[in-house]
Each structure stands twice: as C-alpha cells, then as structure tokens.
Amino acid sequence: MNIDFSLRKQIALALNESFGADITPDSLSLQPTRKEFTGTYTFVTFPFLKISKMKPEETGEIIGKYLKTDLEIVKDYNVVKGFLNLQVSDRAWIEAFSSIIHNENHGFRPSNGRRIMVEYSSPNTNKPLHLGHLRNNFLGFTVSTIYEALGYDVVKAQIINDRGIHICKSMVAWIKYGYGETPESTGVKGDKLVGKYYVAFEKQFREEVSALVNSGLTMEEAEKKAPIMLEAIEMLRKWEAREAETYALWETMNKWVYRGFEITYDHMGVTFDKLYYESDTYLSGKKIVQAGLDKGVFFKKEDGSVWIDLSADGLDEKLLLRSDGTAVYMTQDIGTAIERFMEFPDLEKLVYTVGNEQDYHFNVLFLILKKLGYSWADGCHHLSYGMVDLPSGKMKSREGTVVDADDLMDEMEQTAKQHTQDLGKIEGFNEAQAAKLYRMVGLGALKYFLLKVDPRKRMLFNPEESIQFQGNTGPFIQYTYARISALLRRAKETGIGLIMNEEASPGELHAHEREVIYLLTQFEDRINEAAGEYSPAVITQYIYDLAKEYNKFYQEVSIFGEQDEAKKQFRVSFSYAVARTIKSGMEFLGIEVPERM
C-alpha cells in the first residue's frame, strides 16, 4: 500500500467531485508537514483556489472532510490557511510497515533490462591518485550502484590516460635520475615511484626555465626551449613512432602505475567492468571528421585544420583536427563516444564523471554529437562535480599541497583506531576484527564526508581538523546500525523473530515510530531522486534523517522493557527494518556497516 498515492488519488477525487475539476493524482504533490503542526502529509490548497472559488480555509476544510469520511487511512486533518495537514491512522502506518518488512528487497528493483555506462576515475598515469580522485571515484561508483538498485545493468568504466606528454616527462626523468630504480628494488608503490620522477622532471624544468629567463628569454620561449622539455617532446615523438625501446619503457612504467592503482582502488572499494586505454583510442574520431565535413557540420580552413562553428549556439569555434592532421582531445572524445554506443547499442545513458572545469568541453561534445545526428546524444550526461579545496586553496602538486589518496585513507583508519580505543569499544575483538572495524569506520567517515555534499558544489577539506566522527557522519550511521544489531542479537536469544506477523497489532504507535515508518516509506522515492539528480547526497541525507529519527526512538522507547508482547515484537521488527534500510543505503555509498562498534 502506498499512502502517498492513496492520499493524492483521493484528493484528486475530492477536487473533481466538489469543484468540477479535472485533475489526476500524478499532477498533485504532498509535502511533509512541518514539525510545529500536527500531521504527516500536507496538501497546499493555494493553487486550487481558482478552481474552488473559495477561501483557502474553506477549500481545505472541504477536501479534508472528504478524505476523512471516505478514506480509512486518514485519521484526522487540520487546516491552517492554505495548508491542509493530514494525520494518518496507525492502522495504515502498520500496514505500510508490514509491506516493507515483508519485502526482503525493499529498495532494490528487479532487472529492467536497460543499460547505462558510468565512466569515472580516469586518471593520468604519471602520478598517484589524490583527494580529488577520491571524490570522483566515490561519486561515480555510488551513482552506478544506485542505478543498479533501480534495476539497470550498469557498465562501470574508466578511460586511462596512459599516453601523452605527461608520462613522457616521468620517463625522461627516470632515465636521467632513476639509476634503474624499480618498485621491487625500492619497495615503493609503482604509482608513487613514477610520480616521484614526474616531480623530478618539473623541478629540473623549472630550474632550466628560470635560467633561460635570466638569460633574456620570455617565459613562454623558455618553457618551449628548456632542454629537458625538448627531451620529453622527443620522447613523445618516438612513442608515437612506436620506437621499440621507448615503447618498452612506457609499457614498463605504466605497468608499475597500474599495480599501484590496483592497490588504491582495492582499498577504496571501487571496481570497474571495463577499462579503456587512451593509447588505444587516441586516434579514434579522426574518421568522423570526414563524415562531419561531408554533412557540412564541420568546415576546413585554408591551412587544412578542421573546425566547427558553434557561435549560433552561444559558443565559439572549436578545433577538431590540427593543420598537421593530428587529432585533439575533442576529436578523441567524439570517437570514443561513438565507439561505445556501437559496442553497446542498447546503451541508454552515458555518464561522464568529470570535474566541473570541463563543463564547457562536455557542452561542446554533446552538442557536436547531436549535430552529427546521433539521437543517443541526449542520453549523454556530464556528472560535473566541484573541486575539493584545501584551506590554502587549490591543491597544487608543484607546491606539495596534494592530499594523497593512500595517505588519507591510512590516516582515517588510524584516527578511527584512536577513537575506538579511547572509547574502549572493542572488548572481545581479536586483532583481525579490530583492524576490519578501523577500516570500516575510517573509510566510512571519508566516503560519507565526500558524498554528503551536493556534487556540483566545491567543498572544503581541512586536513588539520580531520574528518569528524560525530553528528552527520558515516560513523554516526554505522553506530546506529551497530546498536540495532545488538538489539537484534538479544531478540534472537530471547526467541523473538525479526519479522512480525501480518496480523500483528501493536496498538497505538509512538510518535517517533510513525515518523520512522514515514521515512521508510520514502526510501524508494529518494533512490529515484538520487538517480535522477545523479546525487549521492540525496542518499546520505536520507540515511542521516532515518538514523537520527530512529535514535530518538531508541532513546525514549524501551523495547525489551515493554510488557506488551505484540508491541515488543513490533519494535524488534521495526528496528530490523531500519537496520536493513541503513545497510542498503550505505551499500549504495560503498560503505560497510559493523555489527558491533
């Protein structure tokens, strides 16, 4: 039974019968009643005064009376100005709860046979992953699991930026200063080792540039003429010519990086179904240029370069092929998008999880695809997210202010360990169990912290203040789950089942119980909302509200002290439903929940 829908259906009937309107339930919406008023659902009558031709109070009164008389689930109503507040009967709440508790898959829909692809992570291979990548990965992964919960077949993908000048820089520096170092010989994680040489390159490069500037060159000239940069450019040329030695080194160093990344991804708990490598795809899209020219969508300039004019759409001219015939980033993205839709013809959406610094790029990309006549272009979506800033501003690798992903995850676990030990919470845990808990809590805090903010907004991370464990945090939710788990263990010991009988009648509900059931009935709507907005923050907010409300109940209402067996049974069952929902929601976020903490 869907209370929300039943109410809207009846309201539509009331409007139609009382005022001769022609309104469908779907066009109506209910909102939660503000807590200073009595009721759960509120219907705003202001928009319907034109139809009723009455005062707001009278209109609300008529609808309210209609509902109360004809609908069992409406216990009572009250009207304040244009707001009709509806109270739902406990019987209806219990029925609604019953259908939730008996649905093992509450929140998960069966497969719908539809397919989407979500691309995320997509790192460069010249340096380790950092805090920004964490936000990217957690966002992309979470959006994927949310769509999976809705029944979609989700292809989790990343395109690894394994070629280009950046990796050549690391290669040049490794040759010059590496003395044959390898991850094995140094014990350094592969991505860290390669990153070290990238930094070495930049250092040498800066020194050369400033020397050249001192000798009279402009900055621009100096950056082009610095000897080490010339070496990197030469390296790239050799790579493109597939010169054997260069290619072998490139493969070796990338392999180091991948092994390092694997460890990091594994720690993060994110996975991929499909890996694309830029070295395989960087030439794709060149073919499409001719097609675009034939269609008259693109045009060629005298020097042979190919462009598209988007000024009519409020954008600029955009280059698609250089005069020397080589492709640019945009060309490549056009090509790979087309290839993906060829690979998966039933793909309904293609979601790119990429920072908002590339908003313009994706506007242009999608627009070009549309102009080229691909109807699926409408299914492309840029999941654009804001940067993670430090109190000092942007993270700068050159200034050494980058927050490393591995380090941060380790620190979070250390902090979790500290907190747990301070609180003396691990009685009876063996070492492995304790380690597992620290990891759950530390990572949970980190993931929750990064996901609770609306993706579009930039967010601040203050390493000094470190991530909280109280209040609106991952550990708070985990803690709520652990407490309920303790209750459920006790219930099992005393022989109380977790799932109450259909006919069970706990009698009058506590206000907190009603509120929690209301939230439980909202779960699927919120999942839909999160998917539609590509916003895991909708889920974090929901679970937080649920946990918070449950904790109020926990504080005020005794379960095992309850004499009435039906009530006791209901409360156990009710707690179980909350735990299950918390667990599901956290699962979307990639956060595990502990049975004890």
Added chain:
RNA sequence: GGUCCAGUAGCUCAACUGGAUAGAGCAACAGCCUUCUAAGCUGUAGGUUCCAGGUUCGAGUCCUGGCUGGAUCACCA
C-alpha cells in the same frame, strides 16, 4: 571581456524543485549513563539566505541588474 557554476548561522552543509516561523552537524553553554552501546539523546544561543529591484496569494528557490569567489573560452590534455 564572453560564457558557465556557486554564494544560506562563527565553520561544514540541508531545505523534497515556488509553500507555513529557513533546518542539521561541528564549535560554545546547560542537562541526561544502576535500565536495550553516551560515536547517542534533550535544551540554550547563533540568520537582512551577498546586494537592489521585479514576477504573485507566497521567493533561499524564478526574472533583470550589480557584487564576490571559482572555472572556462588554446593547432594543451
């Protein structure tokens, strides 16, 4: 300069897509552990929602114009 995004309590964030007196957490202060885990709960204090207009029964939310911060506009990726 053009375009896009953001601006809400001291700090970090919400506000169900235009609804009631803008809510949480952190930090501060005051309470609650002999009773299911105090990583919890309750209370106090904290606001000209950047500014100025407009639209309407109603605006943090929509429109216009400013201000501030960020991004972007390369034959870079």
